[in-house]
Amino acid sequence: MGFFKQKGPLQRDFCEVLLYVVALWALKPASLQDILTVNQCDGMWFFSAAFFAIVFVGIVSDYLLITNHFVAWKAIHGNVNQTTFQELQKFALCENQKVAIEPKLASCILVVLAGCLTAAFVWFTFICR
Numbered sequence: 001m002g003f004f005k006q007k008g009p010l011q012r013d014f015c016e017v018l019l020y021v022v023a024l025w026a027l028k029p030a031s032l033q034d035i036l037t038v039n040q041c042d043g044m045w046f047f048s049a050a051f052f053a054i055v056f057v058g059i060v061s062d063y064l065l066i067t068n069h070f071v072a073w074k075a076i077h078g079n080v081n082q083t084t085f086q087e088l089q090k091f092a093l094c095e096n097q098k099v100a101i102e103p104k105l106a107s108c109i110l111v112v113l114a115g116c117l118t119a120a121f122v123w124f125t126f127i128c129r
Contacts, residue, residue, distance in 0.1 A: 008091060008092055008094055009062045009065070009091075009092045010062070010092070010101070010106060010109055010110070012058075013055075013058060013059050013062060013110065013113055014109075014113060016055045016058065017055060017059075017113050017116055017117050017120075020051055020052065020055050020117060020120065020121075021116070021117075021120045021124075023051070024048060024120055024121070024124035024125065025124060027047075027048075027124075028124065045125060048121065048124070048125045049121075049125075052117065052118075052121045055117055056114065056117060056118075057076070059110050059113055059114045059117070060076075060114070061073065061076050061077070062092060062110055063107060063110045063111070063114075064076070065085070065088060065089055065092050066089065066092055066093065066103050066106045066107050066110065067103065067107050068089065068103075070082065070085050073085065092106070093106060
């Protein structure tokens with residue numbers, strides 16, 4: 001049970017995806033399409049797409065960090081040296097805590113979270129009425 005008490009990027013990504021799904025479920029942008037004016041509906045879709053992009057880029061960034069893609073991760077975060085990258089990678093994989101996470105498991109978790117995020121975006125924004 002010590003794994004679930006650890007704080008790190010995976011926990012943050014999980015909470016962001018959960019918050020996104022709950023926000024979309026509560027707002028139901030696809031069902032409001034007939035009620036809202038064109039400007040209001042565009043604003044709702046913009047919120048949905050912008051929040052999706054922010055969370056998705058965070059997941060991609062953590063995926064690049066965990067899978068040791070330094071050049072691509074550096075392109076997102078700017079000028080970072082290799083030592084800082086390795087320290088952040090150790091933090092993301094909880095290597096300094098009691099229970100470490102394998103990189104394959106962490107990357108699999110991030111792929112599943114990205115899939116859930118994308119499915120929620122498509123379902124609640126375009127399909128669910």
